[in-house]
Amino acid sequence: PQWLTRHKWLLIVGAVAIGLLILAACGDDDDDEDGVTPVDGEPTVVSTEPLKIGVLLLFIGFGAFYVSAANYEPFVPANQGSFGDFGVTGILRASGVVFFAYIGFDVVCTAVQEARDPRRSVPQGILGAVALATVLYLAVAVVITGIASYTRLNVPDPLSVALENVSELGWLQAVVDLSAILFLAAGVLALIYAQARIFMRMALDGMVPVRFGRTEEAHGAPVEATVITATIAVGCAALLPLDVLANLISIGTLTAFALVAAAVIVLRRREPTLERPVRLPFGDTIPLLTIVITVAITLTLPLAALVRFVVWVAVGAIVFLAYSRPRIERVIDERVARAAD
Secondary structure, eight states, X not given: OHHHXXXXXXXXXXXXXXXXXXXXXXXXXXXXXXXXXXOOSOOOOOOOHHHHHHHHHHHHHHHXXXXXXXGGSSSSOOOOSSTTSSHHHXXXXXXXXXXXXXXXXXXXXXXGGGOSSHHHHHHHHHHHHHHHHHHHHHHHHHHHHHXXXXXXXXXXXXXXXXXXXXXXXXXXXXXXXXXXXXXXXHHHHHHHHHHHHHHHHHHHTTSSOGGGGOOOTTTOOOHHHHHHHHHHHHHXXXXXXXXXXXXXXXXXXXXXXXXXXXXXXXXXXXXXXXXXXXXOSSTTHHHHHHHHHHHHHHHTSOHHHXXXXXXXXXXXXXXXXXXXXXXXXXXXXXXXXXXHO
């Protein structure tokens, strides 16, 4: 891509960084257990979030001095004649297309089993991440559209393209380009981390093969699940167009949010005495609003994406009924028997 050829040295640095991240994802495979064991170790996690936030703050802070009010006209570009092509419908469709970004908040939830005080730290982590991300998203959007016309920003590297308009910030453009390589790789690693632990939990419940739940002794990390997840991710990234992946992930995330909201309502009625470390205020109002909003946003996405999602869910349902459900029933029977003993 053109944005990489501007700084060829970024390829070398990026390749080294990605290699190190892959090694970090795989970890040390010392597992010689044949069964599924829960995570009880304390993994070492190196967070890149402060660096990511620092780069965004640099962009916001320096870029704000070069904002031109003329670039905000028109504030909402007129619709070009079809649904989702600018205008109000464009805003609605964009909210659905970029919703895949919210899957990052689920990473906090998947680390519950490895958190020292999940009842306190997990809710704080989710709410804090949502608040901080919202502020940064808005600030970056205001600055980037003030520096460059929105007509130039439908590119893979919009921050870098916007900085091309400001010759005084050439150094910041290089920082942004390098950060894009490093932090995208780190973001992929974080999502692999999360999905591997989802597979591990599913293995413990009998939904997927037992190997997904095997953990290595040194740190209790699900190494096999991590390697398999990374391999699948690489394959999807190499073979599928970005817009197809983004739309599928967005629909999946929206559906997951709606199902969780529905589960809150159902559990309040079926299990009113269940211990709840975190309680959602305002009754069923927030879950109901969540369902309505997520379904509405889902319906704004392209029809082809909706059809792919239906096929995806249908395949998942077949696998669940044919493979997972009988195994889940056996796991439940075993747990009941152990509890009785």
